[in-house]
Amino acid sequence: MDLSLSNPTAPTPDCADDGVWLACIDCEWTGAPFDEIRYRCPDCESLLEVRYDDHPTLAEFDADSGHGVWRYADALPVDSGVSIEEGATPLYEVPTIEEEVGVAELRVKHEGMNPTGSFKDRGMTVGVRVAERLGVDRLACASTGNTSAALACYGARAGTQVLVLLPAGKVAAGKVAQASLHGARILEVDGNFDDCLDVVADLADRGEAYLLNSLNPFRLEGQKTIGLEMLEGFRDQTGDLPDRIVLPVGNAGNTAALYKAFRELVAAGELAVDEVPTLTGVQAEGAAPMVEAVEEDRETVQRWADVETRATAIRIGNPVNAPKALPAIRETGGTAVAVSDDEITDAQRALARDGVGVEPASAASVAGLRKLRDAGVVGSDERVVCLTTGHLLKDPDAAAAAGADPEPVPADTAGVLDHLS
Ligand code: F0G
Numbered sequence: 504m505d506l507s508l509s510n511p512t513a514p515t516p517d518c519a520d521d522g523v524w525l526a527c528i529d530c531e532w533t534g535a536p537f538d539e540i541r542y543r544c545p546d547c548e549s550l551l552e553v554r555y556d557d558h559p560t561l562a563e564f565d566a567d568s569g570h571g572v573w574r575y576a577d578a579l580p581v582d583s584g585v586s587i588e589e590g591a592t593p594l595y596e597v598p599t600i601e602e603e604v605g606v607a608e609l610r611v612k613h614e615g616m617n618p619t620g621s622f623k624d625r626g627m628t629v630g631v632r633v634a635e636r637l638g639v640d641r642l643a644c645a646s647t648g649n650t651s652a653a654l655a656c657y658g659a660r661a662g663t664q665v666l667v668l669l670p671a672g673k674v675a676a677g678k679v680a681q682a683s684l685h686g687a688r689i690l691e692v693d694g695n696f697d698d699c700l701d702v703v704a705d706l707a708d709r710g711e712a713y714l715l716n717s718l719n720p721f722r723l724e725g726q727k728t729i730g731l732e733m734l735e736g737f738r739d740q741t742g743d744l745p746d747r748i749v750l751p752v753g754n755a756g757n758t759a760a761l762y763k764a765f766r767e768l769v770a771a772g773e774l775a776v777d778e779v780p781t782l783t784g785v786q787a788e789g790a791a792p793m794v795e796a797v798e799e800d801r802e803t804v805q806r807w808a809d810v811e812t813r814a815t816a817i818r819i820g821n822p823v824n825a826p827k828a829l830p831a832i833r834e835t836g837g838t839a840v841a842v843s844d845d846e847i848t849d850a851q852r853a854l855a856r857d858g859v860g861v862e863p864a865s866a867a868s869v870a871g872l873r874k875l876r877d878a879g880v881v882g883s884d885e886r887v888v889c890l891t892t893g894h895l896l897k898d899p900d901a902a903a904a905a906g907a908d909p910e911p912v913p914a915d916t917a918g919v920l921d922h923l924s
Contacts (some may be wrong), residue, residue: 506762506830508769508776512824514686515556522556522579525720528827537636542707542718545595549827551720552763553580558771561735572625575728578767580721581716582634584628585661592616594736594888597857600869603877608886610742611859611869612733615894619681622729622757622892623653626715626722633721634713641666645699645710647753647816649893654715656687666712668692668699673815675862675898695810697821717756718809718823726757728765733888734780743886745780751867752839752892753785753817755828757890762831779817780888782831783881784839785871786798787812787847787864793822797832797839804829813844813901816864816893838880842870846905848905855906860895 506528518524525534527544530552534541536553544551559577569576569583571590576582594610600719601609614622631654634642642658643666644650651667652672656664665687669679673695682689686709692699700716707714717723730748737745750757761782768774786794790810796803807820822828832839844863848872851866868889875881895902912922 505873506766508766508779508829508834510766512558512770513554519556524554524918525551526554528552537633540589540637540639540713542704542714549826550718552827553720553724555767558767560771560773561731561768572628572725574727575731576730578727579629579660579724581629581632584632584658584725585635587618587624587656587660589624589628590732592732594733594740595859596859597854597859600853603853604873605883606876606881606885606887607883608743608745610737610740610745610888611854612736612888612890613859613861614729614890614892615861615865615897619649619653619656620677620894620897621649621653621688622726623649624657625725625728626717626756627653627657627725629725630715630719630722631661631663634663634715635661637713640664640712641712642715643667643703644715647696647701647818648674649816649897650716651687651689652678652681652685655682655687658687659685666690668703670695670699673708673818675815675901677897677899696819697806700821700823716823717754723756723760723763723768726760727764727767729757731888734768737886737888741886744778745835745888746780746885747783747881747887748890749783749785749868749872749887751814751817751827751864751892752786753819753822753864755793755822755824756786757892758782758784758831759824759827762827762835765835773884779835782835782837783871783875784828784832784837785867786839786841787814787817787867787912788841788843790818790820791841792820793825793828794839794841796825796829796893802829814863814867815898816862817867821879838875840871840874842867842874846870851901851905854891859891860902861891862893862895862897865891865893882902882905
């Protein structure tokens, strides 16, 4: 395994294109990035990642060079994307939760403030541009909802056909509506997300479509920018770097992407290894194969055939990026924790009280922080960032169920006053 914080930068192979190449995370294979479509290593089937001959420091990301994700173009495989101004999301103070949890500093990075309402936009702006470069005519993904909404939107913008496979009856209403209005063909699969991914990966291997799930290494490059923004924003607000990042885990793409961002900052000389924030993953109790693997100190996850949670975005039993994310958690001294659906809803309400509206999966990060702080795993002196991944309106049914009920009143002031008293 080549995914170590202390690894020196690899020498640039002959196949590199403008200082960018693909490498297997497990064996010595390297390949040209834009000549052929590849999702896995041709020699050993393991995951691929994008590598670079050069790694900028944070100061080298020039404010004039682009907006949001594209301000970090020098750390990305292409110079520009199919873009609708993704990234540059807010890093909020959450005073009530900070006080209640009892940590030195707490911020919430709200990825729900992206154009389609989730972090997926950061990966799609890169991935859909790479797809154009590869000359594909159909894009596809399996999704618990947000990936399909983002792909439908960015595919529409690029003028490319989009096919999305969704687990029937298990995708929140806002997300299906987005995929639908942006013009994707929506296939409702009689199975869960992992079944959808098996089928769409097969379709992609047969050349039927270009796969834009987080198995695609280019997508994770865009998602790296979450980590870069977190460090810059936290330092601007507090003068320090965060000690810990707590994030919801489904396919573990963000866990892998944040770790890659930090490894590249170590290679750039920006961060010392011991300054890298501790990555802490949170899953729902009903879908927690990563937590199981971390608790049992295993190198691989075992697929859960049956998964269930109110946080439908992370209703995933086979996290495909586990081979990248398990080293991320281990090497940064992190951990993973499972939370109940009620703990998730309670955290969703707490975030809402601090003015931050998120979907259930996002609130898992805060629920996990509460639990780990109660258990003494997170210390009172820690500086923490929680990642919230999707907007409240993604899942209006969950929000309405967690919130207050509307009160029927008559259509006259006297009747309303009467009701209020
Ligand atoms: N939070 C939200 C709101 C998500 O939509 C997802 C994943 C995650 C967290 C998990 O992120 O996979 O990087 O660990 N949603 C995918 C989808 C699976 O299809 O929209 P991860």
